[in-house]
Amino acid sequence: MYQQQIEAYFHSAEHRQQMLDAIVRLCRIPSEKGSPMPGKPYGEGPAAALGEALKLAQELGFPVKNYDNYVGAVDLCDKASRLDILAHLDVVPAGEGWTVTEPFAPLVVGDRIYGRGTADDKGPAICALFAMKAVKDLGIPLSGNCRLILGCDEECGSSDIRHYYAQEPEAPMTFSPDADFPVINTEKGSLHSPFTAEFSAGETLPRICSVECGVKVNVVPGTAKAVLEGISAEETREYTDAVTMDTGVAFQVLEQDAKTVVTAVGTSGHAAMPENANNALTALLELLSCMPFAPCEGLERIQAIHQMFPHGDYYGENAGVAMEDFSGKLTISLNMLHYDLTSLKGVYDCRASLCATDNTLRDVLLARFAKASIQMEDTPMNPAHHVPEDSPFIQALLRCYQQYTGEPGRCIAIGGGTYVHHLKNGVAFGCSKIGVDNHMHGVDEFAEISQLLLSAKIFTQAIIELCAQP
Ligand SMILES: [Zn+2]
Numbered sequence: 001m002y003q004q005q006i007e008a009y010f011h012s013a014e015h016r017q018q019m020l021d022a023i024v025r026l027c028r029i030p031s032e033k034g035s036p037m038p039g040k041p042y043g044e045g046p047a048a049a050l051g052e053a054l055k056l057a058q059e060l061g062f063p064v065k066n067y068d069n070y071v072g073a074v075d076l077c078d079k080a081s082r083l084d085i086l087a088h089l090d091v092v093p094a095g096e097g098w099t100v101t102e103p104f105a106p107l108v109v110g111d112r113i114y115g116r117g118t119a120d121d122k123g124p125a126i127c128a129l130f131a132m133k134a135v136k137d138l139g140i141p142l143s144g145n146c147r148l149i150l151g152c153d154e155e156c157g158s159s160d161i162r163h164y165y166a167q168e169p170e171a172p173m174t175f176s177p178d179a180d181f182p183v184i185n186t187e188k189g190s191l192h193s194p195f196t197a198e199f200s201a202g203e204t205l206p207r208i209c210s211v212e213c214g215v216k217v218n219v220v221p222g223t224a225k226a227v228l229e230g231i232s233a234e235e236t237r238e239y240t241d242a243v244t245m246d247t248g249v250a251f252q253v254l255e256q257d258a259k260t261v262v263t264a265v266g267t268s269g270h271a272a273m274p275e276n277a278n279n280a281l282t283a284l285l286e287l288l289s290c291m292p293f294a295p296c297e298g299l300e301r302i303q304a305i306h307q308m309f310p311h312g313d314y315y316g317e318n319a320g321v322a323m324e325d326f327s328g329k330l331t332i333s334l335n336m337l338h339y340d341l342t343s344l345k346g347v348y349d350c351r352a353s354l355c356a357t358d359n360t361l362r363d364v365l366l367a368r369f370a371k372a373s374i375q376m377e378d379t380p381m382n383p384a385h386h387v388p389e390d391s392p393f394i395q396a397l398l399r400c401y402q403q404y405t406g407e408p409g410r411c412i413a414i415g416g417g418t419y420v421h422h423l424k425n426g427v428a429f430g431c432s433k434i435g436v437d438n439h440m441h442g443v444d445e446f447a448e449i450s451q452l453l454l455s456a457k458i459f460t461q462a463i464i465e466l467c468a469q470p
Contacts, residue, residue, distance in 0.1 A: 001464075002138065002140065002460075002461065002464055003403065003404075003461070005138050006134060006138070006457050006460050006461060007457065009134045009137065009138065009460075010134070010453050010456055010457050010460075015130070015134075016449075016453060018130070019126055019127070019130050019452065019453070019456065020108065020113065020449065022056055022126045022129070022130070023106065023113060023118060023122060023123050023126045023447075023452075024106045024113075024115075025052060025056065026049055026052060026053055026056075026089065026117065026122040026125070026126065027104065027106040027115040027116065027117045027118055027122050027123075028104055028105070028106065029045065029048050029049045029052060029104070030045050030091075030094070030103075030104045030116075031045040031046045031048065031049035031089055031090050031091050031117070031152070032045055032046075032090065032091050032092060032093050032094075032155075033045075033046065033090055033153065033155065033156045034046070039068070039069060040069050041068070041069060041070055041152075041153075041159075041160075041163075042069070042070075042090065042152050042153055042156075042160075045090075046069070046089060046090045046152035046153070047069040047152070049089040049090070049122070049152070050066065050069060050071075050072045050089055050150060050152055051066075053072060053089055053125065053129075053150050054066060054072045054074070054150075056129070057074040057129060057148075060129070060133050061133075061136065062074045062075060062076070062132065062133075062136075063075050063078075067163065067164050067167070068163070069152065070151075070152060070153070070159075070160045070163040070164060071149055071150060071151045071152060071160050071161060071163070071164045072149075072150045073147050073148065073149050073150070073164075074129065074132065074147065074148040074150070075145055075146075075147050076132045076135060076136065076142065076145055076146040076147070076463070076467070077142050077145050077146075078145070079142060079143065079144050079145045080144060080145060081144065081145045081146075081147050081169075081171040081172075082143075082144030082145060082146070082171060082172055082173065082466060082467050083144070083145075083146045083147070083171055083172075083173050083174070083175075083462075083463065083466045083467055084146075084147050084148075084149055084170070084171035084173070084174040084175075085128045085146065085147070085148045085149065085174070085175060085176070085177065085459070086149045086151065086161070086174055086175070086176040086178070086419050086420060086423075086426070087121050087124055087125035087128055087148065087149070087150055087151070087176065087177055087178060088121045088125070088150065088151040088152065088153075088154035088155070088160075088178060088419065089117075089121070089122060089125060089150050089151070089152055090151070090152050090153055090154060090155050090156070090160075091116050091117040091120070091122075091155065092116075092120075092155050092441045094116050095442070095443055096443070097443045098443045098444055099443070099444055100114045100444050100446075101114050101115060103115060103116040103443075103445075104116060106118060108449070111448050111449050111450050112446040112447070112448055112449065113446060113447050113449055113452075114444060114445065114446045115445065115446075116445055117445070118438075118445055118446055118447040119431070119432065119438035119439075119440050119445055119446060119447040120178065120438070120440040120441065120445065121154065121177070121178045123431065123447040123452055124177035124178060124430060124431040124447075124452075124455065125148070125150060125177070126452075127177060127430070127431060127452050127455040127456040127459060128148050128177055128456075128459050129148055130456050131456050131457075131459035131460040131462075131463055132146060132148060132463065134456070134460045135460055135463050135464060135467075135468075140464055140468050141468065142467050142468050143467065143468065144466075144467045145467065146463045146466075146467050147171065149161070149164065151164075151419070154178065154419050158419060161419070170423055170424060170425070170426075172425060173393045173425050173426075173466060174420055174423050174425060174426035174427075175397065175420070175426065175427050175428070175429040175430075175462070176418060176419040176420045176426065176427070176428050176429065177428075177429060177430040177431045177455065177459070178418060178419050178428060179414075179418050179428035179429075179430070179432070180412065180428070180430070180432045180434065181401055181405070181429065181430050181431070181432065181433065181434065181455075181458075182397075182398060182401045182407075182409040182410050182411070182412065182429075183394055183397050183398060183401070183409065183410075183411050183412065183427050183428070183429050184411070184412045184413070184414055184418060184427060184428035184429075185386065185387045185388075185389055185394055185411045185412070185413075185427045186326075186327045186354065186384070186385070186386045186387075186411065186412070186413035186414070187384060187385040187386075187413070187414055187415075187416065187417050187418060187421050188272075188327055188328065188330075188351040188352055188353060188354070188384050188413070188414070188415045189351070189352040189353075189354070189356055189381050189382055189383050189384035190349070190350060190351055190352060190381065190382045190417065191350040191352060191361060191362060191365075191379075191381040191382070192217045192218070192347055192348060192349045192350065193347065193348070193362070193365070193376050193377045193378075193379055194345060194346070194347045194376075194377050195345065195346055195347070195348075195369050195374050195375060195376040195377065196343070196344065196345040196346075196374070196375055197301050197343065197344050197345075197372075197373060197374040197375065198342060198343045199296075199297035199298050199301065199342060199343070199373075200296075200297055200342065201296070201298070201341035201342050202293075202294060202295070202296025202297070202298055202299065202341070203296075204294035204295075204296070205229055205230025205231075205294060206228060206229060206230030206231035206291075206292065206293050206294060207228070207229055207230060207293055207294055207296065207298075207299075207341075208226060208227075208228055208229075208288060208293060208298065208299065208302065208339065209227040209228065209229050209259065209340070209341060210226065210227045210338075210339055210340050210341075211224070211225070211226045211284065211285075211288070211302070211337055211338070211339035211344075212224070212225045212226075212337075212338060212339075213225065213280065213281045213284070213336060213337050213338075214281065214335050214336025214337060214338075214346075214347070215336075216335070216336075217271070217335055217336060217347050217349050218270065218271040218272070218335070218349050219268055219269070219270070219271060219335060220267075220268055220269045220270070220271055220274050220277035220278075220279050220333050220335055221266070221268060221279060221280050221281045221335055221336070222265070222266055222267055222268030222269075222277070222278075222280055223263060223264060223265055223266070223268075223280050224263070224264045224266075224280040224281040224283075224284040224337075225261065225262065225263045225264070225284075226261075226262045226264075226284055226287075226288060227259050227260070227261050227262075228259060228260040228261075228262065228291075229258075229259050229260070230294075231260055231291065231292075231293075232255065232260060233253045233254060233255045233260050236253050236260050236262060236291070237251075237253050239287055239290055239291050240253060240262075240287060242290075243283060243286050243287045243290070246286070246311070247266075247278070247282075247283040247286060247311045247312070248266070248278055249264050249265065249266040249278055249279075249280055249283035249284075249311075250264070250265045250266075251263065251264055251265070251284075251287065252265065262284070262287070264280040264281070264283050264284040264287070265280060266278035266279055266280035266283060268280075270416070271331075271333045271335060271349035271351070272331070272351050272414070272415030272416040273331075273415065274314045274331050274332075274333040275314050275331075277333075279311065279333060279334070279335075281334055281335070281336075281337055282306075282309055282310065282311040282312075282313075282334055283311050285302060285305060285306040285309070285311075285334075285337075286306060286310065286311050288302055288306070289302065289303050289306045297373075298339065298341065298342075298344070300372070300373075301344060301372060301373065301374060302339065302344075304371075304372030304374065305334070305337070305346070305372070305374070308368055308369075308372075309332070309333075309334040309348065314329075314331050314332070314333065315329045315330060315331060315332070316330050316331070316332040316350070319332060319364070319365060319368060320364050320365075320368060321350070321356075321360070321361050321364050321365060323352075323353050323355060323356060323360065323361075324353055325353045325354055325355045326354070326413065327353050327354040327355075327384065327386070327413040328353060328413050328415070329353065330350065330351065330352050330353045330356060330361075331350065331351045331415060332348055332349070332350040332351075333348060333349050333350075334346065334348045335347060335348060335349050344374075350365075350381075351415035351416075352381060352384065353384075354384045354386055354413075356381065356384070357381075358380050358381055361381055362378075362379075362380065362381055366378065382417075385417070385420070385421045385422070385426075387425055387426070387427050389411045391425075393425065393427075393466070394411065394427065396462065396465045396466055397409070397427070397429050397462055398410070398411070399465070400458050400461040400462045400465060401429075401458055403458075403461060404454060404457050404458045404461065405454065405458075429462075430455045430458065430459070431447070431451060431452065431455040432451070433448065433451050436448065436451070
């Protein structure tokens, strides 16, 4: 029902232009997180973007509420909430090297609108707002409310929605247009525990003086560096070729201040998909483990870490935690390590299948590290998130997707966490098209206008299906 009216509504040049103008209006405001100010927990930018979005919603005739500049809410009607749509107005930093337009000067080129936030997540937020407007303009009678929640801290830890849900209940159903279509209903659990060890310095040469690697726990490192003593660059190079052949990671070797400096160069990537990167650190440990260093406690620890996380073992086989279910294989990636003559500390990033428990994951890793005299921090895993595919809510979303795209709807499991990870009945729904890279978080971020319009239609239908039923 209503498909014809909805198609016609978003086919109108006037409505299309209104939507684009609204996106431009919000994307002009730089809204990356800033230092907290009185009444502005995330600084000036996010508060300004929220103020503008709520003003726009009011102009469209909706009642709004500002929750202390943490989030804002826009209500479709005054009935009890049945559906929340959770989008965000904060953005990641613009970065350098934009080529099409300045990051905060949104520009339409053909079917694309360029600018920071156009795809993540101001564009999708506006799609949801105009879907609500369409439901209102089409005069469809509602039996439950749809509330658009506009957050201001999705990119830096989602403290915004913690503030909100501390005072408001979760709606019976929530979707977040901050990822991909069709529906992401499963998000893996995670564990990223730091580990440390102290030991006595090995006095005999050759020895490893230091290893330095990693920027962020969730980034597979693209480079890693070791400083060696008592072994020349020339001798070191005798070992690097074989490891490069084996791993695809290149090594630069130089002599500096009577020491040998080895830099491993792989490919960095997101820890949720370690297969797509080439981990420089695990390749460096492979190299160090096959070189003829004098035995010492530190070397034993390096070798133990190498055995737990050999290069290319993305699935925890050697760490003893390999597992798999419908949510996919567990992945684990060693991403940071600092080593000196008397201590080491490191951290791995593990994305765990739905079936993982502290018992089958954390405790196994704890024991493995302990056996090598390395202490792992004993924190519980962040549980996985899952909403059953056969629930009427998910079935309705899949139906709406299918109805407007003509493509089969299906549920997806991912290794990353989305905005709804901690919501009981929340899923990610839209707005990116499968196979299109919108350069979210990169330079030249863009959204496809046709995809935004399609998303707005799908959301309109979803609101009707979920809120207009008796
Ligand atoms: Zn986002």
